Amino acid sequence: MNSRTPFALKGDIVHTPSFAEFTYYEDAYLVCQDARVAGIYRELPGRYRDIPVADHTGSLIIPGMCDMHLHAPQYPFRGLGQNIEKPDWDSWFDQYAFPEEKRYEDLDYAGRAYARLVGDLLQSTTTRACIFATIHRPATEHLMELLHAAGLCAYVGKVNMDRNSAPGLLETTEETLAETRLWLARTAGKYSDVKPILTPRYTPSCTNGAMEGLSSLMDEFRVPVQTHLSEGPDEIAWVRELMPDIRFYGQAYDRYGMMGTRQPALMAHCVFSTPEETEMLCRPNVMIAHCPDANLNYSGTAAPVLRYIRKGARVGLGSDVSGGRTLNLLRIVSEAITASKIHWAYCERTGVPGEKRDVLTLANAFYLATKGGGAFWGDTGSFETGYAFDAVVLDDTRFSDGNPRSVYERIERVISLGDERETKEKYVNGSCVYRRKSG
Amino acid sequence: MNSRTPFALKGDIVHTPSFAEFTYYEDAYLVCQDARVAGIYRELPGRYRDIPVADHTGSLIIPGMCDMHLHAPQYPFRGLGQNIEKPDWDSWFDQYAFPEEKRYEDLDYAGRAYARLVGDLLQSTTTRACIFATIHRPATEHLMELLHAAGLCAYVGKVNMDRNSAPGLLETTEETLAETRLWLARTAGKYSDVKPILTPRYTPSCTNGAMEGLSSLMDEFRVPVQTHLSEGPDEIAWVRELMPDIRFYGQAYDRYGMMGTRQPALMAHCVFSTPEETEMLCRPNVMIAHCPDANLNYSGTAAPVLRYIRKGARVGLGSDVSGGRTLNLLRIVSEAITASKIHWAYCERTGVPGEKRDVLTLANAFYLATKGGGAFWGDTGSFETGYAFDAVVLDDTRFSDGNPRSVYERIERVISLGDERETKEKYVNGSCVYRRKSG
Numbered sequence: 001m002n003s004r005t006p007f008a009l010k011g012d013i014v015h016t017p018s019f020a021e022f023t024y025y026e027d028a029y030l031v032c033q034d035a036r037v038a039g040i041y042r043e044l045p046g047r048y049r050d051i052p053v054a055d056h057t058g059s060l061i062i063p064g065m066c067d068m069h070l071h072a073p074q075y076p077f078r079g080l081g082q083n084i085e086k087p088d089w090d091s092w093f094d095q096y097a098f099p100e101e102k103r104y105e106d107l108d109y110a111g112r113a114y115a116r117l118v119g120d121l122l123q124s125t126t127t128r129a130c131i132f133a134t135i136h137r138p139a140t141e142h143l144m145e146l147l148h149a150a151g152l153c154a155y156v157g158k159v160n161m162d163r164n165s166a167p168g169l170l171e172t173t174e175e176t177l178a179e180t181r182l183w184l185a186r187t188a189g190k191y192s193d194v195k196p197i198l199t200p201r202y203t204p205s206c207t208n209g210a211m212e213g214l215s216s217l218m219d220e221f222r223v224p225v226q227t228h229l230s231e232g233p234d235e236i237a238w239v240r241e242l243m244p245d246i247r248f249y250g251q252a253y254d255r256y257g258m259m260g261t262r263q264p265a266l267m268a269h270c271v272f273s274t275p276e277e278t279e280m281l282c283r284p285n286v287m288i289a290h291c292p293d294a295n296l297n298y299s300g301t302a303a304p305v306l307r308y309i310r311k312g313a314r315v316g317l318g319s320d321v322s323g324g325r326t327l328n329l330l331r332i333v334s335e336a337i338t339a340s341k342i343h344w345a346y347c348e349r350t351g352v353p354g355e356k357r358d359v360l361t362l363a364n365a366f367y368l369a370t371k372g373g374g375a376f377w378g379d380t381g382s383f384e385t386g387y388a389f390d391a392v393v394l395d396d397t398r399f400s401d402g403n404p405r406s407v408y409e410r411i412e413r414v415i416s417l418g419d420e421r422e423t424k425e426k427y428v429n430g431s432c433v434y435r436r437k438s439g
Numbered sequence: 440m441n442s443r444t445p446f447a448l449k450g451d452i453v454h455t456p457s458f459a460e461f462t463y464y465e466d467a468y469l470v471c472q473d474a475r476v477a478g479i480y481r482e483l484p485g486r487y488r489d490i491p492v493a494d495h496t497g498s499l500i501i502p503g504m505c506d507m508h509l510h511a512p513q514y515p516f517r518g519l520g521q522n523i524e525k526p527d528w529d530s531w532f533d534q535y536a537f538p539e540e541k542r543y544e545d546l547d548y549a550g551r552a553y554a555r556l557v558g559d560l561l562q563s564t565t566t567r568a569c570i571f572a573t574i575h576r577p578a579t580e581h582l583m584e585l586l587h588a589a590g591l592c593a594y595v596g597k598v599n600m601d602r603n604s605a606p607g608l609l610e611t612t613e614e615t616l617a618e619t620r621l622w623l624a625r626t627a628g629k630y631s632d633v634k635p636i637l638t639p640r641y642t643p644s645c646t647n648g649a650m651e652g653l654s655s656l657m658d659e660f661r662v663p664v665q666t667h668l669s670e671g672p673d674e675i676a677w678v679r680e681l682m683p684d685i686r687f688y689g690q691a692y693d694r695y696g697m698m699g700t701r702q703p704a705l706m707a708h709c710v711f712s713t714p715e716e717t718e719m720l721c722r723p724n725v726m727i728a729h730c731p732d733a734n735l736n737y738s739g740t741a742a743p744v745l746r747y748i749r750k751g752a753r754v755g756l757g758s759d760v761s762g763g764r765t766l767n768l769l770r771i772v773s774e775a776i777t778a779s780k781i782h783w784a785y786c787e788r789t790g791v792p793g794e795k796r797d798v799l800t801l802a803n804a805f806y807l808a809t810k811g812g813g814a815f816w817g818d819t820g821s822f823e824t825g826y827a828f829d830a831v832v833l834d835d836t837r838f839s840d841g842n843p844r845s846v847y848e849r850i851e852r853v854i855s856l857g858d859e860r861e862t863k864e865k866y867v868n869g870s871c872v873y874r875r876k877s878g
Binding site: 075079082113300345 | 514515516517518519520521522551552555735736738739740764765773776777780781782783784785787788789798800801804838840841842844848851852854855856858
């Protein structure tokens with residue numbers, strides 16, 4: 001079965017065409033034609049009668065999930081450095097992030113490390129990702145090649161850092177712009193599924209000169225941009241010091257056209273955004289990458305994503321490996337719900353009006369991980385007709401408890417407790433990219 | 440190897456004799472004699488030269504973990520019912536907890552369900568647990584038999600409910616006392632490793648008459664008591680309604696001698712304890728079962744356990760399956776750290792003095808899961824000489840990333856990301872109770 005020939009998956013189909021609720025089709029057929037969803041059927045209609053059917057009766061079939069924030073070079077130290085004996089989370093950069101990222105100058109090391117990441121991504125529920133690489137162009141290009149070879153969809157960014165970085169990981173302004181231009185020229189049209197995305201790490205690591213140059217490259221190559229925004233109070237204070245003429249952090253990107261006014265913009269975190277910044281985040285060409293696991297690890301604070309969504313913001317979910325601990329977006333969906341409860345409890349206890357008992361439902365959080373983030377690629381993350389055929393078949397028999405369970409309950413449980421062991425088959429743009437070995 | 444013959448485990452040994460920090464012994468021998476830890480050695484001394492050695496070179500060896508709050512009958516619906524479309528967590532009782540608990544009247548059903556739980560507990564890092572069963576004496580006795588046969592240590596409680604329960608799950612006061620007496624008489628001296636613990640569910644489900652009777656039985660049979668305390672604001676308000684003459688919830692137990700004045704008391708949750716209640720919790724015969732996963736799921740609020748610990752309270756960790764999602768205490772250790780960050784951030788944002796940047800370290804949280812809870816059984820949960828020989832061998836090679844990692848980093852990662860797949864061997868009181876099939 002490839003993306004050209006029509007084919008069908010049979011099983012218990014679940015998706016969230018709307019933010020509000022799941023739609024289920026038990027024991028139904030999900031038809032793929034030309035890499036897109038052609039329809040969901042209880043019985044295959046005449047024109048599809050003879051197409052190949054992958055029979056996954058009893059398994060769940062969900063849209064592929066989109067990891068909207070992932071630091072590829074940090075995967076080797078996932079789960080490390082988040083519990084410091086004397087809480088001082090700055091040391092995470094010095095002890096883990098910067099020393100590890102430096103190693104990607106060595107293309108052999110990068111090849112081995114990125115191959116492990118891509119192998120593990122393949123087994124996860126993730127079909128698409130927006131990825132930070134390192135400052136190193138060759139390693140970044142290699143990661144793009146690996147993702148393409150694996151059949152995953154991704155935006156990948158060569159990171160820019162021309163100030164406040166570690167020795168050996170600091171570019172001059174000229175270098176960062178020249179390498180970015182070369183990288184964009186080499187990769188912008190190379191793959192249909194893996195694309196470059198402009199990636200100034202964050203304001204503290206990019207001079208105004210770099211930002212100006214990147215701004216021009218963004219328009220010249222018509223590429224989107226991803227970066228970090230309002231992740232922690234210390235970072236926000238630092239940005240205010242570096243750019244004393246701005247009122248809020250988001251302006252540091254907006255003045256370079258990087259807040260959705262010229263190209264699509266993806267803003268990771270947005271935990272402490274002010275009302276003015278929130279308005280900026282609600283622009284139609286901006287998306288928030290909500291990273292609940294990383295946020296709770298780092299600052300103990302949950303981003304008020306429901307507030308953003310009610311105001312019209314577009315939101316996807318991110319693992320933020322390795323500020324977050326895991327690539328497993330099922331767990332991140334679960335964390336997003338918990339984070340929304342934490343935010344609600346905070347509002348309740350402190351008397352913030354208007355947000356009481358306003359928490360993400362399971363369907364809401366599932367939507368963010370699928371159709372929410374998927375919107376960054378257009379019609380993606382849902383099984384509506386015409387959407388990209390990204391599908392994950394989940395074998396949830398590990399959780400069988402001897403009782404009949406509804407599809408809602410099964411999806412709830414796989415989100416609460418599932419991991420890569422549940423992934424049975426995975427399709428991206430209609431191509432099967434992963435099939436579990438046993439059964 | 441059994442508990443009589445001395446033997447040793449060889450590997451990378453990690454424990455927390457103190458709350459403050461880990462102690463490591465790389466590539467060392469942990470010797471067991473007469474079911475107790477006889478010592479840790481770099482080289483085996485002469486008298487142990489010929490004892491059998493289980494060579495786990497390269498694996499981690501940690502003390503067994505103690506799950507201080509676990510509802511055994513709720514295991515079949517783990518991960519379910521925590522995300523209600525319109526947040527109304529009362530329906531969790533009506534939809535899941537009560538209907539499921541009713542089924543344990545049927546001993547066949549109970550046998551099947553409890554066998555699954557005990558099988559999964561065996562593969563986890565848990566060696567000891569404090570367990571709520573149901574109101575049903577026969578099923579409760581059966582669970583005790585299964586735990587004993589599996590070689591696990593446990594306190595198990597027949598639950599008391601003579602008001603505010605569901606039809607079919609409500610006892611009369613006379614019934615609950617008569618069945619409890621019979622159960623205690625049949626089980627109090629039956630096993631050395633599995634013991635009864637008095638288990639009035641919580642104040643709303645037990646009349647004063649029941650509490651008076653249970654109070655007498657507690658002293659007559661010299662058994663400890665476990666129950667729920669100050670889990671949520673609604674529950675606390677309800678208790679105040681039911682007992683208008685008390686100033687705080689803890690008094691509802693204290694007046695029946697169930698707050699450590701006569702027998703040991705284990706109080707689950709304690710999220711919203713007042714200063715007066717906190718003082719009561721600091722009595723030497725009281726232990727708090729901190730259940731961070733369940734608390735964040737249920738109320739979005741983290742119990743201020745560091746505050747309790749600083750004031751002298753004894754604290755262990757609980758999964759609270761199935762208010763919590765998982766039996767996996769590694770994940771609960773991780774959640775305890777996150778919960779402490781959430782509490783710290785709450786204090787920081789609301790200006791609560793004196794608790795700034797005061798979060799659980801990895802060693803602190805590990806201590807709670809091992810020696811903290813273990814204290815409920817006396818010298819347990821640490822590898823100090825004379826302590827009960829409860830040990831778990833963890834094969835953490837699944838997380839190998841091509842880089843050398845310190846023992847601290849390996850334990851950090853297994854706590855962040857590990858599950859039952861890491862359990863290679865498990866010992867309780869010197870007996871091997873689980874050995875992984877492959878390797």
